Amino acid sequence: MLKIKNLQANIEDKEILKGINLEINPGEVHAIMGPNGSGKSTLSSVIAGKEEYTMTGGEILFEGEDLSELDPEERAHKGIFLSFQYPVEIPGVSVTNFMKASLNAHRKAQGLEDMPAKDMLKMIRDKSELLEIDRKFLSRSLNQGFSGGEKKRNEIFQMAMLNPKLAILDETDSGLDIDALKVVANGVNKLRSEDNAVLLITHYQRLLDYIVPDFVHVMVDGKIVKSGNKELAYELEERGYDWVKQEKSV
């Protein structure tokens, strides 16, 4: 589904991604862990098409298609979803209206008419219940004045609405208490199927208790330095990242 080969990316002439290789197949859950500043958010932004970053080498293929020439919205239409580490506040646009604009934009790209208002409302109701989101919430301005946890929950609500093929969750667990974490994990697990894949970016192993990864990768200084199964996450939790770094330099 997603094939990243020797990906290198810069921001303002600063080299951040230094040759990433990653392959994600349908049905798989991958986790990327790594210290702050190692380039995890950069990788997710580059996959989603953020224009501030310049790809200086390598390629990103999604279902065999080169993504590098596509706009962020085109990548979204193809089924890539990024849950932001820091979701943006948009005053003046309600959660509901934003969701309608988003979903109808996806439908338009597929040559479909706008979703009938009744169906839209039902879907919004169902998915917000799944994420245990209060109805009052839906008429508030998007992310404005939301707590950290509310913002993350709202990201997963949007993911549930859009049903993407590849969901990239950038530190969706940070800022969540254990109950909220379970709700969010449940939302993600509901989405999982043979055709969908998830890329989890996290600092902590605890999320991986609820969304169990097939593969764990360790990212240090713009490179994936080690890959393994979910046992690797426990090892990292216990021993920190230093041993991986040392192993790498040996």
Place this chain on the structure above:
Amino acid sequence: MKLETCPLGRKLDTHKMELKDKLVSSFMAFEEAFDVDTDIHQLRSDAIKEFETLGFPSKKDEAWKYTSLNSVLKHDYSVFPNKEDAIDYKDIKKYLIHDIDSYKLIFIDGIYSSHLSQTTHDKIDVCLMSSALSKSKYKPIIENYFNKIVPKNSGLNALNTAFSKEGAFIHIHDNKSADMPIQIINFSTGNESALLVQPRNLIVVGENSQVQIIERHQSLTDHPVFTNSVTEVFAEKRAIVDYYKIQNDRDSASLIDNTFIEQKDESYCFMHTFSFGGKLTRNNLNFYQKGERSESTLKGITIIEGKQHVDHNTLVHHTSPNCESHQDYKGIFADNSVGVFNGRVLVDRDAQKINAFQSNNNILMDDKATINSKPQLEIFADDVKCSHGCTIGQLDEESLFYMRSRGIPLKEARALLMYAFANNVMESVKIPEIKKRITHQIALKLGVKLGFDL
């Protein structure tokens, strides 16, 4: 040939002088039609003298520093249109808020159109300035209110007063309310190659009375039109005035709107100004609070492009204690368009316990668009809460990326952000049809379908 060698500045000044001379000499012909033995005659004669002395404003005047009238004054405007033009309702329907019941005062090239209008004398007077100025039953009102709050130091105001003849006359008697909104619409047909129109409106809202007013100036062809209108509004004790100005004219039409509002105790006045088009638009909007516990709200949305120019020049003068004023102007400027916001708040020494808020936020869509924003707070009382803020920015890149990552294309994402930016001004619009119409206009202006019902 000689003209060609003149420096540009002098050539334009010549145009200004020519127009001024023409207006002054037209005045005599204008006055011949009236009885010279009246008070109003004296007012007009004094006003033309004042205009002769003051002339048109120039960029040397502090209040006109960022708005030049040169390009407007270069045309050879007709002052008296030749004939009344018959227009069908179907041709102008779209310029009205037609899906509500309303009184209508419709003027075509400055001349009242009875067949398009709907007036009343039942409990309230919604009729014509020409009859108010000539009929004896209106004499007391005219004597009490006409030309009483129009600032004296302006050539444009004087010019309007000198030629004051037609416009809206609205009198809501004490303890009465207008049962439906009143639309005042001035059309210009382009029958003249260039036309100067000077509507003169007087609106008196008695104690405990209410009125809603919608005003628009609309040109129907691409011939140059220059409108210099003066409106006086008096809100007596506990009166409520809810006023909407819709400015979405062609690029050949320029408007100088001079509106002066006096408020007595516990009156509430709301002014919403939607400026979406026109060559040059200048809004001189002055509020004079002359009674305790009164409130003034001034809000505006400006969305312009090309070479359009919109200048909001506001004044709120607090003379009494325990009052409030709220100003909130939003502007979105594309291409080479120019915005000016000059918001003056004046609090007299005796006007204690005043809350005066002002904010002016702008988005520049292009490098070539400009906004000049200047708040002026002059506060002579000590127990006063005043705030003002002004921002000028571009659309936030991170917000755009966020929206695009959710599948919303760049153009729609920008539109949605701009819509959201302007949206809070719409919250205080009390006529749902206006809200719907303006929201639709905004979407049209921004060139998008927003993907949801607004």
